[in-house]
Amino acid sequence: MSDAPSSAAAPSTAASGILRLIPLPGLPEIEPGTDLAALIREAAGEAGVALAGNIVVICQKIVSKAEGRLVSLEGIEPGDEAREIAADHDRDPRQVQIVLDESRRIVRRGNGVLITETRHGFVCANAGVDLSNAPGEDVAILLPIDPDASARRLHEALSEPPAPTPVIVTDTFGRPWRDGLVDVALGSAGLAPIRDDRGSRDRAGRELLVTQPATADQLAAAAGLLMLKSAGIPVVVVEGFPFEGDGGVHQILRDSSTDLFR
Amino acid sequence: MSDAPSSAAAPSTAASGILRLIPLPGLPEIEPGTDLAALIREAAGEAGVALAGNIVVICQKIVSKAEGRLVSLEGIEPGDEAREIAADHDRDPRQVQIVLDESRRIVRRGNGVLITETRHGFVCANAGVDLSNAPGEDVAILLPIDPDASARRLHEALSEPPAPTPVIVTDTFGRPWRDGLVDVALGSAGLAPIRDDRGSRDRAGRELLVTQPATADQLAAAAGLLMLKSAGIPVVVVEGFPFEGDGGVHQILRDSSTDLFR
Numbered sequence: 001m002s003d004a005p006s007s008a009a010a011p012s013t014a015a016s017g018i019l020r021l022i023p024l025p026g027l028p029e030i031e032p033g034t035d036l037a038a039l040i041r042e043a044a045g046e047a048g049v050a051l052a053g054n055i056v057v058i059c060q061k062i063v064s065k066a067e068g069r070l071v072s073l074e075g076i077e078p079g080d081e082a083r084e085i086a087a088d089h090d091r092d093p094r095q096v097q098i099v100l101d102e103s104r105r106i107v108r109r110g111n112g113v114l115i116t117e118t119r120h121g122f123v124c125a126n127a128g129v130d131l132s133n134a135p136g137e138d139v140a141i142l143l144p145i146d147p148d149a150s151a152r153r154l155h156e157a158l159s160e161p162p163a164p165t166p167v168i169v170t171d172t173f174g175r176p177w178r179d180g181l182v183d184v185a186l187g188s189a190g191l192a193p194i195r196d197d198r199g200s201r202d203r204a205g206r207e208l209l210v211t212q213p214a215t216a217d218q219l220a221a222a223a224g225l226l227m228l229k230s231a232g233i234p235v236v237v238v239e240g241f242p243f244e245g246d247g248g249v250h251q252i253l254r255d256s257s258t259d260l261f262r
Numbered sequence: 263m264s265d266a267p268s269s270a271a272a273p274s275t276a277a278s279g280i281l282r283l284i285p286l287p288g289l290p291e292i293e294p295g296t297d298l299a300a301l302i303r304e305a306a307g308e309a310g311v312a313l314a315g316n317i318v319v320i321c322q323k324i325v326s327k328a329e330g331r332l333v334s335l336e337g338i339e340p341g342d343e344a345r346e347i348a349a350d351h352d353r354d355p356r357q358v359q360i361v362l363d364e365s366r367r368i369v370r371r372g373n374g375v376l377i378t379e380t381r382h383g384f385v386c387a388n389a390g391v392d393l394s395n396a397p398g399e400d401v402a403i404l405l406p407i408d409p410d411a412s413a414r415r416l417h418e419a420l421s422e423p424p425a426p427t428p429v430i431v432t433d434t435f436g437r438p439w440r441d442g443l444v445d446v447a448l449g450s451a452g453l454a455p456i457r458d459d460r461g462s463r464d465r466a467g468r469e470l471l472v473t474q475p476a477t478a479d480q481l482a483a484a485a486g487l488l489m490l491k492s493a494g495i496p497v498v499v500v501e502g503f504p505f506e507g508d509g510g511v512h513q514i515l516r517d518s519s520t521d522l523f524r
Contacts, residue, residue: 019487021281108522115522123439176438176523177385179514180456180476194442213490214442221483225281225503241487252441260370261438261523
């Protein structure tokens, strides 16, 4: 089952199969260089929330801020492509230049939306570059350079043997075919981001061929229910989930050769 | 905030902002014509789980079974298109015919996968037609004809004024760019499937322009953490979420004119 049964931390919850999603209040504004793990540990202690054996889901934005992934628009000199796209979509050309700098390629553009594939391989609007909740009017927040590595560092700093604390770093993405945003995992450590149920059997004994729940993304979406931007809750602790394995989100980014929507 | 404050059902949970996801055990195998609401109410009562003011998330498969959305492969006579596709992808042509019957059009096909737009407007593999956990080896389970109407009926049957019980009907879908499946909402009633935060402000007072969390899908994904097919848990109760509004999932299916991936 789990590498670290969460029953160690919360026996009654695990026994009944109940999951608890606990918002972590009390984090201060995050500055570049902040020791995020120390702040999370402190906030959890004050709120009486156990981390050992539980999963910590962290909004990308505070990870990026702590890692200094901030860019002032003032220093940006947009190139021709950025100017052209900005003119087409009524956007700030400096902002578009930042998006292009963070992208491997443009996947689609239209309706004022610029969907790119980031250098990590994520397909999302504006390469994940965001202006909301940024420290200044003209500062953009970029995604972490390596969100799996960010999650790994936080996982190691938060875990106290023998009950590790898996970490998921999340962001809100749009998606094709449906309006609205859902939180997805950008980085993970201390649990397998996808659960491989292939080869297991359904209740009728029939082999399940393609059931691979994207655990990290389901956890991200669950935590997202408590992470509304206006609420100022950037960290959610998940208690009672029988996590297993270990791996980064890069493992679940689909290879171009098997993707029908590149 | 909420039409029916969940604090009525669970004051301490709501006060701390904690969400609880509670698996509902003890449902029998569902037959066509089963009164699903009665079974859920009974199982909840036996498990001591409150429904009033909480959200009930139900796996599509038991809704489809209760509604008799089962098709025997034996009676299917595949047409030319189904035979051709089946030959290309090493599939049962009768199964492909059922998928085509449930679809408006084929969106993509390749790698043995047939992605279609269903008659409802969902874009997913095999039009949501499924053979796992079906009552017989050669029986396919189709999606409900109108999952919003299914959710509405269950919502009305489960709600006891003054604390309503919103209902979400879910299925597991794959998605572009990422491996693995996540649960999404097919139908909803008693809550708004999308939360419109446009016009609200972030912590720095800046207006949030495009923050529209797809609440129903986030709830579906959260419940999906407990709905692993092998576990046989088709119903999850969500306690402590401040739902608001009312509407069906058809509201969040993106119009073709604004969709860049049709």
